Amino acid sequence: MAAGTNWAGLPSVIIVDIVSYLSLEDRLKSSSICKRWRSCLFHPTLWQNVLFSFDKKDRKKSNFLAANCGRFIREAVVKFNSRDATEVRECAKLLDILSKNKNLERFSLQPSSCHIVWSEQETEHIIDNYLDNIEELIRNARRLSHFSLGCVEELLVHSNSLVQLMVQHHSKNLKSLHLASVKEDSEHYGIIEFDTSLICSFQCLTKLSIDYDYLTNELLHNFTDIRKAKLEKLCIHIHGISPEHEIVTNATWRRLRNYSPSFEVTVNLTHSHHGVAALLDVLQPCMPLTHFRQYFCSHINVAAIDFISTHFNDTLKTVIIMDDIQDQPMLYDERTDVYPDPFVMLAWRCIELQELSIIGYGIADGDVIAIARLRGDTLKKLVVPLSCIYTSNDSEDDASEIIPVRCISDDFFDKVSKSLNRSWWPVDDHELPEAVFDHMADAEDAYMETLLDDQKA
Template sequence: MAADPNWAVLPSVTLVEIFSYLSHDDKLRASSVCKRWRSCLFHPNLWQKIYFQLHSSKRMKTKFLADRCGHFVREITIKFCSHNITDVRECGRILEIMKINKNLQQFCLQPSSCHMEWPDNNTVYLFDRYLDSVEGIIRNSRDLRHFSLGCLEELLEHSSTFLSLLGRHSRSLRCLHLASVKEDSEGYRIVELDPKLFHPFTTLQQLSIDYDHLTNQLLESFTFHNKTKLEKLIIHVHGVEADHERITNSSWHCIRSHCPNLQVTLNLIHSFDGVEALLDILQPSLPLTHFRQFFCTHLNTTAICYFATHYRTTLRSIHIIDGLMDGYPVPYTSAAEEDPFVMLAWRCSLLTDFTLIGYEIADEDVIAISRLRGMGLKKLDIPRVCITTVDEPEEDEMWGYPLQINFTAFSEQVSDGLSWNWHPLDDQELPLAVFDADADAERAYMDILLEEQQPISAC
């Protein structure tokens, strides 16, 4: 009878191959078999992608992985609380490790806020270390494909420097995210960004950028100066300068002809100016796919009607969120006879996601939207507090009692139109900033914006 096999002497290549099929937890269990198996656990082929979470409960694990795998990992995402000084320091430490990693291909920051909380005693020193590490990552990596700074305003003020350095990756870089978030849309410094810096990038598929830097010349660089077929353009609108160059319909037509699969996302963030200038920003040939408006204090219904007319074959999602006024939704007026959102649902055949928070909408219009879009509408987020009724007043209301909506019957009607179970959002499902103007509004939109900057498998 043959002796029992000696699993400890299996060739390393065989062990690594076996480990590659195991889940993370199963790899850890297998590594406890013996010292040799544990040594195979940290083979570079098993740690090509690491998602670092700097939350206190995961900090020790993250520190260990960064020290052990940071010099060879190919894809990293760092999620951290940018208002927590300990997280900021640890993120900086990981960046210092990564700047000597020549194998890094995907680099993605996911902060909780667009601003960093720096320690008072050495702010300049720590920030300079951040800049040095990010520049080192760009210089030393051989084949960078995805680069995202997570909307961090302080770092993105140095976009021109980063973009110049990224030129060495012009034939490999596919995703570049330089869009920022500015909570004060009326008081920020606009950094110069030369459109010519984008000319060398021949493989770029995704780009996010602030509207401040969007010019006809920049769009032309993706039409005439390189062979890239841009597929996704994300534009963040904050303030809008009176002398900002208007993007012509001709420029949008040219880039759309050159990049037939181009999808454009327009994000207005704390942008009163953006809502006011929306009809100047929009052009018929702009392939608008996603429109989002976060805490802009008012609604441009004329622009919504424009969507229904010009983006019938491109628009896929609408996400509008604002704060309540003294606890009540804000009414909007429209020159059109029909509600603009009903017209949108009727005409935009690809619309799958619709969110409207902070604005008053009639119950019959919600029902109409559900029936017009049917099961094609996968997401319909409207708060209970924002839904009103236009029914004729009953006797109780004439005596001073407010007319109440029967939300059970109403939800059933909407569900019937959608062919899936639907209910309006309750107060506890809404971001705190909807009720409290002093609350942190970033919690309502940062995850949405950062989701767009996540590395994709194609990268």
């Protein structure tokens, strides 16, 4: 080696290339070799993507990275507890730095909650501060391709003005736009004015998340324009459903699916009692439903589950249903003497099913075994709480009462594990989100991480 043992004598381009293979911790350690290596530590090519986390453990590191990399990184993911005043304040400081970054291409907020909580006197001030910096970020970034507001309600009420700004500056660059929200009270919320025709101005958009309130036939027809990119993923958040809302027709879904054969649709319902009841109006046979999730919606629409398993058998990959457990798990179908079970039928029909989670509802041990046997070749994740499994009741007694299994036999676990080709065990109560057993607990802990995963670049 030309430099011999003199590591400081290596050309900068070689040092940067070496450091590029190191983890974050090892990069920081390498900077202690000498002044020359330290000067190469913050070369822009080494810091393309940064996750900023402002919890107590990572705050110091994130502030350090913000000060040294915030003005030139290309992707910023901002993770913070939006109910903690300190983390909200640190996030605001970071946004101020990012707002001056001309190289930024991908921006994502990942809050712990759909609300930003500040002191009662300063909430409006901090939201204005966030908005000012985000607007400046949109103006200054040269090629913004991914933009996510992380379901933050206080920011999403300004969607119209923010999207207008993005149309002005990034209509030819934006590929991924996430404007879906979470309504903790799905029965009482105001629908903000949002001109969805603005979305039609983006020429390269391939990923979109949006509330069902704004989903129309006209909007989806825009994505069959041969002059624009094909839509690959659409994530729909359903809350309340107005009787006046325009139903997206099956013809629209067919047209979009024919134009983009790999198109995928995710449907998320949170606290949406009316949404679950109206699912048969929302779902259409040609909708390429890939992921279906409902959280704390108080009941299961069995007819909709049957519709899903019948019409989306070649596209469905995920079904997650989570509800709270009061005195005992609920019945999802009072006709427990009617066979087969809708989730057994789902497992039989849906050949691509990879994840099935049923939490808060009683399910017979025999049906769990049947699901595992039917889909063991593809089912990577089967989540059923121990407290929700009951013994199959073949008698003619009243089946409206669930009698949980007190002691499940080893034979039950062996049958499920053998069918799944891996060791399997039901979820213990202590592993479940607190909101499953305490209706006063914050339910967002149960679903925010999953919903934010939909909005990753």
